[in-house]
Amino acid sequence: MISDKLLTGKHALVTGGSRGIGAAIARTLLSQGACVTLLGRNKESLCGTVQALKGLGGSGYELNYVVADITSSASVMAAFAQAVDVFGCIHILVNNAGQAHSAPFAKTDEVLWQQMLSVNLTGTFHCTQAALPSMLEAGWGRIVNVVSTAGLVGYSYVAAYCAAKHGVIGLTRALALELATKGITVNAVCPGYTETDIVKDAVANIVAKTQLSEDQAKAELAAHNPQKRLVEPDEVANAVAWLCLPGSAAMNGQALAVAGGEVM
Numbered sequence: 657m658i659s660d661k662l663l664t665g666k667h668a669l670v671t672g673g674s675r676g677i678g679a680a681i682a683r684t685l686l687s688q689g690a691c692v693t694l695l696g697r698n699k700e701s702l703c704g705t706v707q708a709l710k711g712l713g714g715s716g717y718e719l720n721y722v723v724a725d726i727t728s729s730a731s732v733m734a735a736f737a738q739a740v741d742v743f744g745c746i747h748i749l750v751n752n753a754g755q756a757h758s759a760p761f762a763k764t765d766e767v768l769w770q771q772m773l774s775v776n777l778t779g780t781f782h783c784t785q786a787a788l789p790s791m792l793e794a795g796w797g798r799i800v801n802v803v804s805t806a807g808l809v810g811y812s813y814v815a816a817y818c819a820a821k822h823g824v825i826g827l828t829r830a831l832a833l834e835l836a837t838k839g840i841t842v843n844a845v846c847p848g849y850t851e852t853d854i855v856k857d858a859v860a861n862i863v864a865k866t867q868l869s870e871d872q873a874k875a876e877l878a879a880h881n882p883q884k885r886l887v888e889p890d891e892v893a894n895a896v897a898w899l900c901l902p903g904s905a906a907m908n909g910q911a912l913a914v915a916g917g918e919v920m
Contacts, residue, residue, distance in 0.1 A: 661689030662901050667743040669693045669736070671726060671783055672753030674701040676852035677802060680889035681750055682719070683709055684897045690748065691718035693739040695783075699723050718743065726753050726779030736786040745794050748900050749787040751780040751824075752802040756854050758813045758861060769816045776820035780827065788840075797840035798900040801828050802892065805848045808911060808919050825911050832909030841908040843899045848915030849877040850887040883916035 668685045672678040673694030682692045686709060696702045702721040709719055720742050724735035740746060755775045757768055780801055791797025806814060807821035825844055832842040849855050855877060862873035878886050895914050899907055913919040 661687075662903070663748070663897075664689030666690045666747040666900075667693070667739075667745060668748035668750065668900070669695060669739055669746050669783075669787065670750040670752055671695045671779070672802075673721070674698060674705045676854075677847065677850060677889045677892050678750075678752040679705050679709070680893035681752060681802075681896050684890070684893040685748070685750075685900065686719065688897060688901075690900075691743040692720075693743060693746075694719070694721040695724055695726075695735055695739075696721070696753070697723065697725055726782055727774040729782050729785075732779075732782040732786050736783075740790065746787045746790040747794060747796060748798045748800075749783060749791075750800050750802065750896055750900075751783055753779055754802070754804075754854075756804075756806075756814065756817045756858070758817075758858070760813055761815045764816055772816035772820045773823070776817065777823040777827070780824050784827075784831065791840050792838060795839045797835075797838075798904075799828075799831070799840065799842040800896050800899050801842075801844045802896065803828075803844045803846045803911065805846050805913055805915050805919050807844065808846055808913060828911065829909045836908060841899070841905060843907055843909065844911040845892060845895045845899070846911055846913045846915070846919070847887050847892045848881050848913070848918045850889060850892060852889065855886065881916040881918050885916065887914055887916065 668690045670678050670682050673682050674696040685692050694702050706719055706721050722735040722738045724731045801824050803824050804821050806818045807825040810818055828842050828844045859873045892914050
């Protein structure tokens with residue numbers, strides 16, 4: 657893990673921060689000295705994660721949470737205002753919240769299509785717009801979008817999810833150019849199949865629709881990775897944290913695959 661608390665004095669907001677990759681990112685940023693605000697929809701889950709992370713770090717860890725629905729601009733703006741009231745200017749935004757649902761394209765209705773776009777793409781748009789004023793005022797910022805290898809390549813049966821994630825990559829690149837002289841970088845981290853609830857749901861879906869066991873279904877997903885394993889949340893978190901460091905200022909508009917060589 658990166659050390660030396662290089663993010664002391666910085667305020668990071670992590671969406672989807674109550675579990676999985678989001679919680680791992682929060683833990684890593686805290687270890688670097690940042691104040692961290694977790695954002696999510698479930699207050700109980702957020703409270704539990706805050707208590708768990710505080711228990712790891714002791715009183716020196718500055719940690720808070722806000723509740724919001726990222727598909728709602730008004731909800732996001734109110735939550736970000738609360739976060740600023742507690743820890744001040746937001747210097748780092750990690751857009752980690754997302755959803756994945758699978759369906760053959762012919763059975764992908766407009767409701768599913770819009771849900772994937774709203775959560776994965778529009779939610780990133782809302783949160784980025786809410787965070788930018790603080791960063792522009794400070795003359796320094798880091799925006800990291802946790803995307804997926806689905807933003808870099810195509811996968812069958814998740815057309816809506818792939819379309820949304822490709823959209824986030826496009827947003828990342830466009831905004832990186834727009835902000836390049838403002839002291840703000842915009843990058844994406846694209847995990848392969850990772851040990852998260854989304855993958856657990858995917859495994860359950862495979863088991864329900866095939867004759868495979870849970871272990872066989874997991875192995876089928878792990879087979880996409882040349883290392884023949886699932887990625888760990890901490891591995892994604894370390895990549896995110898590195899992009900947030902002051903010394904990573906030349907990294908801009910990039911989409912880093914954390915996938916064991918699946919995407920080259």
